[in-house]
Amino acid sequence: MECPRLLPSTHLALLIFLIPLTLAADLFFDFRCISQPGNYTPNSPYQANLNSIFSQLISPNTDFNYGFYNLSAGENPDQVYSTALCRGDRTQDVCMSCLNETIARLKQNCPMNKEAIGWHENCTVRYANRNMFGEMEYTPQSPKPSTGENASNPDQFNQALDQLLSNLSATVVTFASLQLVTYN
Numbered sequence: 262m263e264c265p266r267l268l269p270s271t272h273l274a275l276l277i278f279l280i281p282l283t284l285a286a287d288l289f290f291d292f293r294c295i296s297q298p299g300n301y302t303p304n305s306p307y308q309a310n311l312n313s314i315f316s317q318l319i320s321p322n323t324d325f326n327y328g329f330y331n332l333s334a335g336e337n338p339d340q341v342y343s344t345a346l347c348r349g350d351r352t353q354d355v356c357m358s359c360l361n362e363t364i365a366r367l368k369q370n371c372p373m374n375k376e377a378i379g380w381h382e383n384c385t386v387r388y389a390n391r392n393m394f395g396e397m398e399y400t401p402q403s404p405k406p407s408t409g410e411n412a413s414n415p416d417q418f419n420q421a422l423d424q425l426l427s428n429l430s431a432t433v434v435t436f437a438s439l440q441l442v443t444y445n
């Protein structure tokens with residue numbers, strides 16, 4: 262039952278990827294540093310565990326697994342949990358280079374935060390000092406309104422959008438079940 266529990270956050274990430282497609286390249290990156298869990302200290306075990314996760318994420322030896330990663334390193338209270346996801350239509354090389362860049366930007370923008378999330382055009386990276394694997398979490402979010410035209414009939418637009426997204430969720434569930442059958 263591991264796989265279905267992972268779906269909600271995968272689905273959420275998928276939606277997040279669909280939205281920024283129309284924006285300029287330098288607008289693709291966004292991040293949140295979560296201050297509530299506090300900061301780690303330099304050269305602490307937490308930092309070492311985080312760095313170990315970073316190296317695994319950018320290593321070609323880590324199982325590509327369709328671009329989905331759930332990694333954990335260390336022991337309580339210094340245990341680090343991380344999830345990362347690449348766009349399904351990107352190659353492993355593009356995925357790794359996106360993870361590398363997103364990690365670099367998170368290091369720069371959230372230098373000591375125990376918890377942070379970064380969104381890029383081709384991938385997303387998240388880490389925390391708590392186990393968030395398979396949890397449905399609506400925040401943090403990065404909404405990106407398009408700069409284009411507004412829908413002329415918002416009700417009709419939202420109805421079509423609901424249907425598209427619900428069709429999409431059904432497709433994701435079906436695909437995930439197939440993978441479970443085929444590969445587990």
Ligand SMILES: *[C@@H]1O[C@H](CO)[C@@H](O)[C@H](O)[C@H]1NC(C)=O
Nearest residue numbers: 263264267330331332333394
């Ligand atoms: C990652 O997810 C897989 C599949 O759900 C699970 O078997 C594995 O134990 C998870 N890894 C960690 C570090 O929790």
Ligand SMILES: *[C@@H]1O[C@H](CO)[C@@H](O)[C@H](O)[C@H]1NC(C)=O
Nearest residue numbers: 319357358359361362365366
């Ligand atoms: C990863 O990012 C670092 C820092 O931005 C850069 O120096 C390095 O060349 C990148 N490595 C790869 C494999 O892209």
Ligand SMILES: *[C@@H]1O[C@H](CO)[C@@H](O)[C@H](O)[C@H]1NC(C)=O
Nearest residue numbers: 286289351352355381382383
């Ligand atoms: C995302 O991947 C595509 C290739 O699949 C690449 O052309 C594009 O530059 C990448 N985006 C960023 C921000 O690196």
Ligand SMILES: *[C@@H]1O[C@H](CO)[C@@H](O)[C@H](O)[C@H]1NC(C)=O
Nearest residue numbers: 406407408409410411412413
């Ligand atoms: C779209 O609607 C919003 C809210 O009503 C408005 O502020 C914005 O100017 C509109 N944008 C365009 C491109 O018409």
Ligand SMILES: *[C@@H]1O[C@H](CO)[C@@H](O)[C@H](O)[C@H]1NC(C)=O
Nearest residue numbers: 421422424425426427428429
């Ligand atoms: C959603 O699926 C239904 C049933 O397969 C189909 O008739 C409809 O056109 C789909 N709608 C969208 C927006 O994809």
